[in-house]
Amino acid sequence: MQMLASLSQLNSPHTLQASLRLLALGDSLVYGFGDPVGGGWVERLRRQWMTPGGANHALYNLGVRGDGVRQVSARLEDEFKSRGELRNRVPDLIILSVGVNDSPRLGRPDGKNYTDFDQFQSDMAALLDRACRLCPVLFVGMIPVDEAQMPFLNCLYYNHADQYRYKEATRLACAERHIPYLDLFDQWMARGLEWSKTQFTDDGLHPNVSGYQTLLHDILSWQAFQHWIRESDRV
Template sequence: MHTLVAPNFQSIRQTHQQPLKIVVLGDSLIYGFGDPEGGGWVERLRRQWMSPDSPGHVLYNLGIRGDGVKQVQARLEHEFRHRGELKNRVPDAMILSIGVNDSARLGRPDGRNFTEFESFQTELAHLLDQAKQLCPVLFVGMVPVDEAKMPFLNCFYFNHADQYRYKEATRLACHKRQIPYLDIFDLWRSRGHDWCVKHLCSDGLHPNVAGYQALLHDVLHWEAFNHLSEPILATA
C-alpha cells in the first residue's frame, strides 16, 4: 500500500559483505524528541543493530529539531562527508524524513506556511535529486498532529489539511523518482483519532514513547526497508 521497491537496493546487498553505512536525515521525527526511554525510532533501531547477538548495519542519526526541507538540503553532504567511517565518501543508503515543519502556519491558523508550498516543491525536488545521485534513498513520511493541541510553542499552527497537502507533494515527488515512500500520515490516521492521540506527546506534535515504538514497527514491516536491511551476507 505504501511502498515502491527500490531498484538498486538488491544489488547493493549482493555486492556488500560488510554492514551497510546508512545515514538518516530529517527533523525531530528522526532526532527522536519525545522518547526519553529509547531516543526515537532511529536510535532504537541503531541499538538493536549494535547487539553482538544480532549485528546489523551502521546507522548515523542526523536529525535536527525544527529543520525543514531547505535546512536538510543545505547540510546534506557536509554532514556525512566529515563523519567517522563516512569521511570523504558517500553512504551506502540514505533515509530522509521532513515536511511537517514546512507545513506549519506561522502566528495564526491562517498565517503563511513556514515554507510556501511552491518553494517546498522546488526545494524538495532538489533534495531528492541530490540525494539519489549519491546513493539509494528511502523516505519516511510525517505523523499526523493533534490539531486540538495547537499552537505549538504559541506560534506554530499545524493542521491535517496542510500536512496532507505537503505529504502528498512529497509522495508524488518520490514516486516520480522511484524513491520508496512510507506514508505514515495515512497509515496512522487509518488507525483512528484516539489511537493517534495516544501515540503523541502532550504537545500534540511529537510521538511519545509508544509512538516511536509504533514508528519502528511500521518501518521494520515496510517491504522497501526490508530490501535494504536483509541479513548481512557472511564474509568469505
C-alpha cells in the same frame, strides 16, 4: 557519483556490503524528541544493530529539531564528509524524513505556511535529486499531529489538511524518482484520531515513547525496508 537509484537497485545485492554505513537525516522525528526511554525510532534501531553476533551496520542519527527541507538540504553532504568512517566514501543508504516543519500556518490558523507550497516542492525536488546522486534513498513520511493541541509554541498551527498536501507532494516527488516512500500519515489516520492522540506528548507534535515504538514497528514492517534488510543480511 552514482546514478539515480531505483528500487531494484536499492535491493540489489551488488549495491550492498557487510557492515553498512547509514544516515537518518531529517527533523525531530529522526532526532527522537519525546522518547526519554528509547531515544526515538532511529536510536532504537541503532541499538538493535549493536547486538553481538547480529548485523554490524552503523546508523547515524542526523536529525535536527525544527529543520525543514531547505535546512536538511544545506547540510546533506557535510553531514557525512565530516565523519571519519565516511570521509572518503558516500553512505550506503540515506533515510530521509522531513517536511512537517514546512507545513504549519504562522500566527493564526489561516496564516501563511511556514514554507510556501511551491517553494517547498522546488526545495524537496532539489533535495531528492542531490540525495539520489549520492546513494540509494528511502523516505519516511510525516505523521498526523494532534490538532487539538495547536498552536505549537503559541505561533505554529499544524493541521491535517496542510500536512496532507505537503506529504502528497513529497510522495509524488519520491515516486517520480523511484524512491520508496513510507506513508505514515495515511497509516496513522487509518487507525483513527483517538488512537493517534495516544501516541503523542502533550505538545501534540512529537511522539511519546509508545509513538516511537509504533514508528519503529511501522518502519521495520515496511516492505521496502524489509527487503533491503534481507538482502544486506545475505552479504
